[in-house]
Amino acid sequence: MVTKCEVCTLLEKKYKCPTCNILYCSVACFKTHIDNCIPSVKSTEDPHVESSSTSGVHKFQTAETVPVDQLQLLRKSEALKELLRNPHLQEFLKTIDSSENPPRLMRKAMQEPLFIEFVDECLKVIEPTGIQLTDEQVLAAIQEDIENQE
Template sequence: MSCIQCEQISKYKCPVCRQPYCSVPCYKTHKQTPCTPPDPPTPANESDDKEIEYDYPTEDTVPVEKLKLLELSTELKKCLENPHVREILEVLDKSPHPDEMMKEYMQEPIFTEFVDACLKVVQPQEDTDK
């Protein structure tokens, strides 16, 4: 990207309008005129009202309604406060073979705690004491 003032290669962006600049003098020149934050990106697909449909559902596919309940789980939120859990999830998300890595991570107690919290929401155990 090139500087909005002098066309040199920019290293920085204005914290308000996100326009590129290369140096303090160019930034000061830019700030002489008021700038405004960029418009937020508009979603390409406003499908919040539509129900998500799976391309290839199986008997193990979790219904969307149950997946939305994950947002409400305080136990799950507590698990996600742990940076190690978030790091594991990022690695799994980027992995070409997450199923293989999942077996490895299931040996880590912090990850199994996360998985158990998810399962409690999407697959609650029935009371067998009745």
């Protein structure tokens, strides 16, 4: 069986990212990937390997911080991968990430059906048995967080 590129999903993989081990086929796919590259979590079964809790992945933990092992589940979600193939969503996420004031852009983001679908899919993976909130409840919670940050 041929293993496909995890970025474009069209061509056969040729390379592996040294940071996160994602498989890719070309320089173009690597450049697309590297902006959103997340270091892979090293196995804690090996006593010589640093654990994720001390590896600096979460510099500023809060009560809402999602554990690294749960975040790694996002990478396995086919529905999430499909959503992330959408160029509009990719640009939207890049804009939010590179913004000087991401909370302000989140207000706009939560009015975009595609972004809400993305957030819902992330939540399904992170908290599969979690409480199902309506879009209005999610928007109200984000609005409250934004107001608390400002």
